[in-house]
Amino acid sequence: MDRQLDQLLSSAGRPALCQSVLPALLGCIADIARTLRTSHTVALAGTANAFGDDQLNVDVAAEKLVRDALAKCPAVVAASSEEDPAERPVRHSRDAGQTAEEASSEQYTVAFDPLDGSSIIAPNWTVGTIVGIWDGASALRQPPAERQVAAVLGVYGPRTTAIVALRVPGAEAACLEVGIGDQDFRFHVIRSRVRFADPPFATRYFAPANLRAAAESPSYMRLITQYVGKKYTLRYSGGLVPDVVHALAKGHGVYVSPVTAASRAKLRRLYELCPIALVVECAGGRAIDPVDGEEILARPLEGCDDRAGLVCGTTDEVDEVKRELLGASLESCR
């Protein structure tokens, strides 16, 4: 592994996590990138009506690659994914020899969405993989802010990159961007410290998800109108990973996916929201539930299929959205 990456990770004092699990996941992202690169016919089918089935093919391929990677990590004891949403013990492959470090007390549960953004695979837009790594033998009924210790976002675009966030109790939080070579699994650190910037901002960005909800939510429509009036720049791909990574790359941005009566919460807390929230927080931003304004990582998960909306990005922007979307209801509670 890249020496700088090794140094950055080793400070966490979690040898199995940093020398086995994270490298395995980065290698797996290289594998998924290669699979996508050659999956022209899958994408073709995506343009036809029978999208469901073919989408499943790519998803299943990515799912298998992640599971194969985890099978080589003795410290990963349980896993669940958006494709198979139940926590199950991980069967380790024969070559997963347990090193001295790994025989330590480290035990992890991994929750992942192998391929997020299936609707934009056919047009060849950037898509991603989302992974959350939890201390212990389950991610459920645990305080996410403490127990989810790492998250990895794989980004499949013109290049293959990954965002790695690490927040181990007792160590400083880290968020870094890694470039991933296609052929030889070489990783190198592109940015050792991914951070939202401080004001003033040359350009301010907004990503309004679930925009159809604005038709029935005057406060969401007002928010959109305000962004337009304040000349924010619109960037919205519809892929959660690229949309959040855009803000991280620019140093500014706010992603808003509200929930209304007719437009239900659809982001999965375990596979999408918790890892994204950890990344955003480790980069100095904020991620909240638009329904009550609470931090995404504040509430334990009840089950693998828990869902919610999301507001995340630059802290001040998130606070502003909270006031705008919840201001009236908070007022009425007084």
Add this chain to the structure above:
Amino acid sequence: MDRQLDQLLSSAGRPALCQSVLPALLGCIADIARTLRTSHTVALAGTANAFGDDQLNVDVAAEKLVRDALAKCPAVVAASSEEDPAERPVRHSRDAGQTAEEASSEQYTVAFDPLDGSSIIAPNWTVGTIVGIWDGASALRQPPAERQVAAVLGVYGPRTTAIVALRVPGAEAACLEVGIGDQDFRFHVIRSRVRFADPPFATRYFAPANLRAAAESPSYMRLITQYVGKKYTLRYSGGLVPDVVHALAKGHGVYVSPVTAASRAKLRRLYELCPIALVVECAGGRAIDPVDGEEILARPLEGCDDRAGLVCGTTDEVDEVKRELLGASLESCR
């Protein structure tokens, strides 16, 4: 070259165009894809303040690859690009042996934007290359609808793909999608007939470019509000190639980049609008100038730097935007 691709192109009756120029451009798109794939450090710099210089590095690399490709095509007599916006004769490389076909009457001028979407390279979003191919020794002061006979869009995302549009006088117009292998320059036809779909549409998409203009244009703001009210799905990457290719992949979509007093026309007609308009028309869609509602390809270019706004996509949607944006002014002319 892929046999199906060969067959599709050969019907145009332009051997130099179809057996030399287009294959050279597709090979060049594979080269640019590989360059981007390994340009992690360039993208890094893109996240810093000194974006201009580093953006230039990737642009210049892509520019050189296109020029090198054109130098091998004896039929290409002149070229100009967004990076070097003046039509100049092409100096052919020594290995550009002129075949019997190429010694024919075919003479082309190529206009290209080597790398469109520099602002979204750092976040690793899909970007593109835009190429227009014109009959004769110049693209200027010619009727674009007749003289621009082909266009190629390179799409650099998780995969590398290209859209090829061909409209040679006397032959049927064609629009096809090609998958491009990374390693071995293999091309294969993903879709032999790229077409906007007919209603009814399961999902309708809109891509509102230059959204800040809505702050000073009530008609543009009204248009956006209508899309929200009619539950259109928002997809807007800010890259012209991915935004248009999204509509082509989904079979529906409308891209709107209006022009207002404070927000001037910034899309270049020669390097961006004309090739995009040819692709959209060959796929059965429509591309108009939002200022007067005229077809993009109706008016000859005065110079290499001519600029305009753009409304393009599904024909009915473009007509609707025209009514919405120009309705009032058309009314007042009566």
